[in-house]
Amino acid sequence: MNPQPHPCQGLGSGQAAADVRAAARLVAARYPEATGAVLGGSAARGQSTPSSDLDITVLLPDHGMRRREVLRHDDRLAEVFLSSRSGLRTAFTESRTTRRATALFLFADSLVLHDADGHVEALRQEAKALLAAGPDPLTGPEVDAQRALLTDLLDDLTDTSPHSGPHEQLAVADRILREAAHLLTAHHRTWNGAGKWLPRRLKAADPHLGQHLLDGHLALARHADPTPLTTSVMRVLILTGGPLREGHVDR
Template sequence: MDPQPEPGPRLDSDQSAADVHAAGRLVSARYPEAIGAVLGGSAARGRSTPTSDLDITVLLPDHGARRREVIRHDGRLAEVFLNSRADLRTAFAESRRTRRATALFLFADSVVLDDPDGHVETLRQEAHVLLAAGPDPLTDQERDARRALLTDLLDDLADAGPDSDPYEQLAVADRILREAAHLLTAHHRTWNGAGKWLPRRLRAADPDLGRRLLDGHLALARHAAPAPLSTAATRVLDLAGGPLREGYVAPAGALHPGADATGAGDHG
């Protein structure tokens, strides 16, 4: 399934027009050095409310200092990402490695606020191309590390009896969902996500198995029923090569995902 940007901007509502106007005023007032700016996030997709924050990316001259600012302007909260063109291209490339395309989506699914020299539009087109190409595939080492971790987590869930601490069980389930989502989106070469974007990206990657993972997590949270999540996560594990226990060797200095500096992972 080819990854696609979110539905394009819908600027036919009063709220959308107000968002664009507010974002434009903010950029003009606070960042006179800007050589371009876009409004992204829910505001760009016509899904914001009067209390939603504004996600703004400001393009700086090449000597500008890259930073992130959370500010309030004219009563509106805004999260502002300030980058030079080189900074953004570095962030775009990093997105392919981490498989989370926050910067790419914010720029591709955006409303142009200011672009006097065409730099913004050039970067938007680059973002669209990279989104369509999808993230880098997992290396064998990365895949094995995540297989080993998910295997370990599923064993922990299976070991939990009816009298298990429900907080511990839910904490394990949360990690299983995240790790299974990472493996499943990687299997389909689609983008992963965090927070509210994890279920959105998961359903986009695999509507059937993604939904089973989410439903399984919900069943455990609501009813302390681990079987649906375990079954769905095991299916994901099978797609990635199956469980990995004995025989797994991590290269010296490599930590599996979630391990601390001792390599101990989630065991204490």
């Protein structure tokens, strides 16, 4: 087997190289039984700051227990995902089910810290292929259920106003944005996201309509004006079959 290049190679002497060294020390000290490890997240992308935590995936022998640990080592906070090869493949499958692909992105867009037998690199290539393939399409009943939910939420938004309490309006708008993002990304067979990744994945799926959804949500938050958001969500519904009220049956 050809030797792996050192993970610091080509990273220079800045924050990225410091992150790799810190992650490698943590793995060596805490998980001597590991057969492999990668560093993902912002550190792997070269976008971390000194206060960023380290996202590390550790490959365990086949009998290892799948778990997540948050710990501090050498004064660096780290989020560590531990799994065997079979457990990691299960996480890949779960990513496709949730359509958020967290495990896939963490592993595919990573830097190899340790790979004793080549399994880490093989899994990275599997993750890259699964990401490129995209999530499975929603079934017809799943699309209908999402359309019905989004239609109902739009009705709720119409029934709320700043006079009934801005918190109600904002709460409904937040839910609408999440559900519209789910339906739009599914329509394009691209990955969805949560938290800061929701707007990133939404704009990646549909730069034009995704931006309109985000701008509509912002207009409601700033000016209590639901019209831009309502208009954008209706465009999502029309794109996926139209609003659905009468005749929907949950299965």
